[in-house]
Amino acid sequence: MGDAGSGTGGSVTKVNLSEKFDLFSEAWTPKIVGDMNGMHVKLAKFRGDFDWHSHENEDEMFLVTKGTMRIAFRDRVETVETGEFIIVPRGVEHRPGAVGGEYHVMLLEPQSTVNTGDNADSALTVTELDRI
Amino acid sequence: MGDAGSGTGGSVTKVNLSEKFDLFSEAWTPKIVGDMNGMHVKLAKFRGDFDWHSHENEDEMFLVTKGTMRIAFRDRVETVETGEFIIVPRGVEHRPGAVGGEYHVMLLEPQSTVNTGDNADSALTVTELDRI
Numbered sequence: 001m002g003d004a005g006s007g008t009g010g011s012v013t014k015v016n017l018s019e020k021f022d023l024f025s026e027a028w029t030p031k032i033v034g035d036m037n038g039m040h041v042k043l044a045k046f047r048g049d050f051d052w053h054s055h056e057n058e059d060e061m062f063l064v065t066k067g068t069m070r071i072a073f074r075d076r077v078e079t080v081e082t083g084e085f086i087i088v089p090r091g092v093e094h095r096p097g098a099v100g101g102e103y104h105v106m107l108l109e110p111q112s113t114v115n116t117g118d119n120a121d122s123a124l125t126v127t128e129l130d131r132i
Numbered sequence: 133m134g135d136a137g138s139g140t141g142g143s144v145t146k147v148n149l150s151e152k153f154d155l156f157s158e159a160w161t162p163k164i165v166g167d168m169n170g171m172h173v174k175l176a177k178f179r180g181d182f183d184w185h186s187h188e189n190e191d192e193m194f195l196v197t198k199g200t201m202r203i204a205f206r207d208r209v210e211t212v213e214t215g216e217f218i219i220v221p222r223g224v225e226h227r228p229g230a231v232g233g234e235y236h237v238m239l240l241e242p243q244s245t246v247n248t249g250d251n252a253d254s255a256l257t258v259t260e261l262d263r264i
Contacts, residue, residue, distance in 0.1 A: 010221045011221070012205065012210070012218060012219065012220055012221065012224065013218065013219040014210060014212060014216060014217070014218045014219075015216060015217050015218075016213070016215065016216045017215050017216065017217070018215055034193070034217070034219050035191075035219070036191035036192070036193050036219050036221075036240065037170075037171060037190065037191045037241075037242055038169075039169060039171070041193070041217070041219070058169065059167075059168035059169045060168070061166070061168050061173070063195075063238075065215075073144065078144070078146060080146060081148070083148065083149050083150055083197075084146060084147060084148045084149065085146070085147050085149070085166070085173070086144060086145065086146045086147075087144065087145040087146075087166050087167070087168050087173075088144055089142045089143070089144065089168075092144065106195075108168065108240060109169075110169055
């Protein structure tokens with residue numbers, strides 16, 4: 001198992017989230033763990049503040065699996081606890097940030113998504129994602 | 133929060149999984165809790181055995197949030213524990229089943245997905261899903 005196939009006429013993928021999170025420690029570098037319907041399932045560890053950005057054509061879903069995520073919008077800040085998810089529609093500016101310490105997130109977003117969105121010149125931009 | 137907008141130019145959706153699961157008890161009736169990129173995010177409680185089926189055009193993702201899911205394929209059975217997910221590619225016959233007791237699942241699948249797939253005459257088919 002753990003075969004991260006295309007998800008389209010491919011093979012079944014089974015993933016244990018904790019085992020996958022144990023495979024890496026760096027922040028802000030999403031790892032691909034599955035594919036479905038033209039989307040990637042990614043795991044990421046977040047620490048500190050990310051850059052402001054939006055995605056022109058992609059809705060993004062963040063499910064917090066450990067810790068607490070703070071995510072700023074232009075008009076407010078939302079706190080997303082472990083066991084909660086938030087969907088950020090395309091076009092909405094956002095900035096994931098820290099609430100003291102690290103938090104872990106399962107991300108669902110189209111395969112075309114760049115982590116820093118319209119802010120693709122950011123030092124935080126990652127274009128070649130690992131598959132674990 | 134909890135606004136289940138279209139996810140496309142819509143508003144931000146934030147969901148606490150436990151709170152949503154507390155809102156219903158019936159098995160095999162997925163509830164829509166979010167939308168993104170033409171997909172639904174659904175929550176479901178599963179008890180006992182479902183019907184054999186496949187989905188012609190939809191890959192399906194099941195994240196187990198409570199209990200243990202058993203899912204049969206024509207050549208084997210997989211067990212998916214809490215904190216694990218499984219992606220069933222389009223066209224692959226499968227039958228979710230029980231391992232003694234209830235389990236809770238977050239489902240991600242295209243909005244076009246019918247729960248019983250090509251077995252749409254099943255007594256278990258649900259075509260009008262609630263949004264909670």
